[in-house]
Amino acid sequence: MSPEFALMPEQASSVSAEYDALLFTEIGISVFFGVGICLAIMFLAWRYRAGSEVDRSDPPEGDMRLELLWSGIPLVIALGLFVWSAKLFITMRTAPKNAMELHVIGKQWMWKIQHPGGKREINELHVPVGKDIKLVMSSEDVIHDFFIPAFRVKMDVLPGRYSMLWFKPIREGTYRFFCAEYCGTSHSKMIGRVVVQSPADYASWLSGGGNNEPPEVAGKALFESFRCGTCHREGLTGRGPVLDGLFGKQVRLAGGGMVVADENYLRESILDPGGKIVEGYQKLMPTYRGQIGEEGLMQLIAYLKSIAPDGKQPEEKR
Ligand code: HEC
Ligand SMILES: [Cu+2]
CATH class of the missing domain: 2.60.40.420 (Cupredoxins -  blue copper proteins)
Structure with missing residues (x-):
């Protein structure tokens, strides 16, 4: 065939x-x-059809x-x-x-x-x-x-x-x-x-x-052009939490509850920052909905995933 x-x-x-x-x-x-x-x-329909000569006396009542x-x-x-x-x-x-x-x-x-x-x-x-x-x-x-x-x-x-x-x-x-x-x-x-x-x-x-550029490199450029670093810069007693090594971690939210920082959480943090507020921080972050397309979001998230706790940038890793 x-x-x-x-x-x-x-x-x-x-x-x-x-x-x-x-x-x-x-x-x-x-x-x-x-x-x-x-x-x-x-x-059974054939055997017990009307007129067939089968014994119908004493039918079984049940069998456990x-x-x-x-x-x-x-x-x-x-x-x-x-x-x-x-x-x-x-x-x-x-x-x-x-x-x-x-x-x-x-x-x-x-x-x-x-x-x-x-x-x-x-x-x-x-x-x-x-x-x-x-x-x-x-x-x-x-x-x-x-x-x-x-x-x-x-x-x-x-x-x-x-x-x-x-x-x-x-x-x-x-x-x-x-x-x-x-x-x-x-x-x-x-x-x-x-x-x-x-x-x-x-x-x-x-x-x-x-x-093309690797997505995390394009994402780093976006991070800079959107000036995310004004609030998320490392070491700064910042207005926003440090984002290094965030991916995959448990995040404690204001008002109780934990959430794992996966791709969908990062996405929501950027598009709908008021939705889940990180414990100890204010509702300060502006929404980037309408300013970043699907592709830009993937790149930003790839960048956030690539920044290790030691602050190494993707360029240095390769
Ligand atoms: C005006 C300051 C400000 C700017 C600019 C800003 N953020 Fe934020 N961001 C915050 C604050 C404050 C929080 C914590 C409160 C909350 O969850 O909304 C936060 C939370 C986050 C979180 C969740 C962090 C966590 O630990 O769970 C992510 C991810 C994030 N921001 C990414 C970004 C990205 C990407 C940009 C740039 C496109 C950006 N932010 C720009 C202030 C800012
Ligand atoms: Cu389709």
């Missing part, structure tokens, strides 16, 4: 095979019981062993499926710590992708085989959805917040990706291809022309 007519897409990521095994197990169990129950209904059996077996099956699928779900939703992070911005009707070193591409996603890849995604307009069938991964891409997706390609090749959320006239053209390359080929692709 030609690949276009294959029953399932190729199994090209670390979770594809297990994902399919779970799916077919569920289908198999459903078919087994569905067919069994149908056959039993047909057989049967009750236990047909409650117990489905219970065990359902719990087994629950444990298996929950395990797989957690695996698929928890990106490995050292995953390579790419930024994806969806807009009507294209996908813009940026690699850690700054290289950009549109409607194409080059990745090295065998590496954990994490996509941090947001939308400039409506809801989109990033779907790579061969990797069995799919995640909504939303305006106003970040969503994540991770995968590990296990086979070199070219696979298709789609927008899987109807998003307007040219939704069907919001497609592209994933090119999975050997690490060497990926490196040489990366070093090809058209490189």
Whole structure:
């Protein structure tokens, strides 16, 4: 059969095979019981049809062993499926710590992708085989959805917040990706291809022309041009908290409560600073909503993520 007519897409990521095994197990169990129950209904309807000569005296009133059996077996099956699928779900939703992070911005009707070193591409996603890849995604307009069938991964891409997706390609090749959320006239053209390359080929692709600044460097320039440093400068008994090493930390909020400083928290701090006030500080920070686009936000956040507690700048690390 030609690949276009294959029953399932190729199994090209670390979770594809297990994902399919779970799916077919569920289908198999459903078919087994569905067919069994149908056959039993047909057989009993035929056997006890009007006019058939069967013994109808003394019908059974109940059977505890049967009750236990047909409650117990489905219970065990359902719990087994629950444990298996929950395990797989957690695996698929928890990106490995050292995953390579790419930024994806969806807009009507294209996908813009940026690699850690700054290289950009549109409607194409080059990745090295065998590496954990994490996509941090947001939308400039409506809801989109990033779907790579061969990797069995799919995640909504939303305006106003970040969503994540991770995968590990296990086979070199070219696979298709789609927008899987109807998003307007040219939704069907919001497609592209994933090119999975050997690490060497990926490196040489990366070093090809058209490189841009790394996002954290562009973010540092934004940080300076917006003069965030007037309040957030290090060491200054500042009006704003020190931002070095903030990413990933627990932040204590005024009025009680803690929040983890993840991408969505940083985003909210910049666009809606009054929403969550850091304990011990005043509501001083102006909003930057309308002044920074999706791309600028990703860059600013990349910069905030890159500043380590020792104050090292991204340029010095490389
Ligand atoms: C007028 C002073 C001022 C300016 C300018 C300012 N901020 Fe703030 N910022 C604050 C204050 C005060 C807080 C703490 C109160 C709060 O949470 O709103 C804060 C909080 C934050 C937080 C949360 C910090 C934490 O520890 O949880 C982030 C992130 C942040 N600012 C980023 C920025 C960025 C990026 C810019 C520039 C685009 C900026 N700020 C510009 C005063 C400022
Ligand atoms: Cu779309």
